[in-house]
Amino acid sequence: MEKVAIYCRLSEEDRNKKQETDDSNSIQNQKAMLLEYSIQQGWEVYNIYSDDNYTGSDRNRPEFKRLLDDAEAHKFDIVLCKSQSRFTRELELVEKYINGLFPIWGIRFISLVDNADTANKGNKKSRQINGLVNEWYLEDMSENIRAVLTNRRKNGFHIGAFALYGYQKDPEQKGHLIIDEEAAAIVREVFTLFSQGYGKTAIARMLNERGVPNPTEYKRQHGLRYQQPKRRNSTLWKYFAISDMLTNEIYIGNMVQGKYGSVSYKTKQNKPRPKDNWYRVEGTHEAIIDRDLWDLVQSIIAARAKPFDVGTVGLFARKVRCANCGYTMRSSKNRGKHYLQCSNRHVAKDACIGAFIAVDKLEKIVIQELNNLSQRYLDQDELERSVEFKQNLEQQKEACLKAKAKLQKQLEDNSNYLLALYKDKVKGLVSEKDYFTMANDFSKERERTEYQIKEADRHLEELEAQMLAGDQRKEIIQRYTHVEHLTREMVEILIDYITVGKRVPGTQDVPIEIHWNF
Known part of the structure; x- marks a missing residue:
């Protein structure tokens, strides 16, 4: 028997729970429908994954993530949902999982209401259209909510x-x-x-x-x-x-x-x-x-308020956190030298063991790590092995260009068919009524194709932007290689945050972890 994983999610339009611990009626109805269908098909139900009070755009749904982990481990053969939008409302995730990874993992995806089934090769376009419609729904809903909230704020x-x-x-x-x-x-x-x-x-x-x-x-x-x-x-x-x-x-x-x-x-x-x-x-x-x-x-x-002193007091302002308690370290000055220390150790007894480091020492560590990073990253062989994202973008761009060329060919064929149809009407081979009916169908198809070409152009622009961002990332590292001192501007560009731990007893070593912006 094939094993099926049932996935349910609460609809935002159907919140009618009596108690916080109860499943909503929407979830209960989904379970009943999907269980009945599984029994009719003779499938063994492996598990029911249920996310209540989560939107279709939330990628961190706990049961959704567990479902994907189990799918990758091939603990079941089929994913069954009420509709594709219950699984996700994002076109990107439709392409990534339903049309991408699920077939690789040997997982069949089925949604009952919109008849999506990856075993049916003929309805891939309908799945993509459903994903696009759901994406539009998310964007429109977001804009509407934002407009209402902005008005209330004002x-x-x-x-x-x-x-x-x-x-x-x-x-x-x-x-x-x-x-x-x-x-x-x-x-x-x-x-x-x-x-x-x-x-x-x-x-x-x-x-x-x-x-x-x-x-x-x-x-x-x-x-x-x-x-x-x-x-x-x-x-x-x-x-x-x-x-x-x-x-x-x-x-x-x-x-x-x-x-x-x-x-x-x-x-x-x-x-x-x-x-x-x-x-x-x-x-x-x-x-x-x-x-x-x-x-x-x-x-x-x-x-x-202290004046901003670039390179000393304000160099790492709000960028450094204590590794023990997670709180932002504050600057201090002693005998003309600047330090960063955990502010938490002063607010109460035993609040934190406290982290402490000199600003100039931290600056040297950051510069050294930056130089090490640049040597690894800018090495061409290492670059080709590590920057896999760029290869993926190139592949996506190539696929998008092929799809666009195919659409343009369809558009050209459409124009030729319409011209041929008109000639047949003139010759009397096609009645005027049939001509207008078929011409109207061709016009609608032409509009759909033109729209798809525009979407392909938009996607190509996004890919170009992502590829450019990758190149800029390389340029950023090159620009700041072999610097002698940091500036506040450099810290803002390069660093997201830094964690500093307690000095290792008997040594001068302080545990440092740098989280870069690239």
């Missing part, structure tokens, strides 16, 4: 999933914030202490010594929605938590949103947006901090 409505510490979402008015007095008292204390001359780390230490839970832990204890922390020691107050609080205008009643924007509708990754592009609306809710105290705090922050 009108001062709070649209975030989590209320800022010190506030709660108003249960009576959607998009409005109300003060959470217990947390607001801590916010007022932080602003007051800073105005009296206490530093940000000192304030964090004072709150930790008193056992005051940080914003995330406070929300967890009170049953409020909060963002899951990515790092350890999440119950402690940190320097940056105090720093961000002291400059957040929401505490004086202004709604400020849109500080980050998504890179693409295909990913959850966000990037900072310029301050001029933020959405700022004044007086949208009750203030926790009065204007006089706010102005005083901002003036103190401005007075304490």
Whole structure:
């Protein structure tokens, strides 16, 4: 008996769960339909993979990823879904898995509603069209949602999933914030202490010594929605938590949103947006901090701001993290020499064992690694072995050019057929009614072909851009080979982030891990 893997996913349009632990009716219906079909076909059900509350564009669906791992290991013979869109709404994944890897792995893909079946060679185009339609659906839905959210931001409505510490979402008015007095008292204390001359780390230490839970832990204890922390020691107050609080205008009643924007509708990754592009609306809710105290705090922050010193203090600013706790290391100065140290070891006892390194030492390590990397990467033999992506892009480009040539031939044949049809009409071999019917069909086919040619041109442009990016990556490394000193601009271009560990006892070795931008 052939083994079948059933995959189900919750439809975004069908959320009707009674309890969080229940499968939605949509999932239950999918399972029943697919199980019944499997029994009718005489297949053995290997497993049911079910992702509830996940979109079709989410590549990190846990059951989806498990399904792909099991498919590669060939633990079953068939993947069965209700529709192709339940498996994925991305054309790229349709091509990669359904039309690409599944046949290589010996896996047959079937979706019932849209009749997709990789065993039927004749419906590959329909699968690709389904993928394209689903891709358009994702893009249109993303644009519509973005337009609605932008409009609400411009009108001062709070649209975030989590209320800022010190506030709660108003249960009576959607998009409005109300003060959470217990947390607001801590916010007022932080602003007051800073105005009296206490530093940000000192304030964090004072709150930790008193056992005051940080914003995330406070929300967890009170049953409020909060963002899951990515790092350890999440119950402690940190320097940056105090720093961000002291400059957040929401505490004086202004709604400020849109500080980050998504890179693409295909990913959850966000990037900072310029301050001029933020959405700022004044007086949208009750203030926790009065204007006089706010102005005083901002003036103190401005007075304490250090000038940016390229190559020393600011060289690795916000680029270096402690390998132990994951927090950003801060700069310090002693006897004219600059250092980076883990800010977490000062906020509470045993918070972190602490990482520490001299800036000039780290600079030398980065330069050495960059030179080593350039020697490996720029070696032609190594380049040909390692840069497999470029070969893949060349193959994709060649295939796209062949497909475009075929479409252009179809377009030319279409014009010839239409001309021949017209001649037959003139000779009286084809009636006028039949001529217009067939001419209309040819015109529709011509429009479809022209559209496919435009899509092929767009895909070729994307491939060219990706190939160019690969060449630029090589040029970037060449440009910064054999440098003697780094600049802040170079650090921004070359480095995503660096982790620094605790010095190895009895040696001068400090564990360093550099994450490059290329």
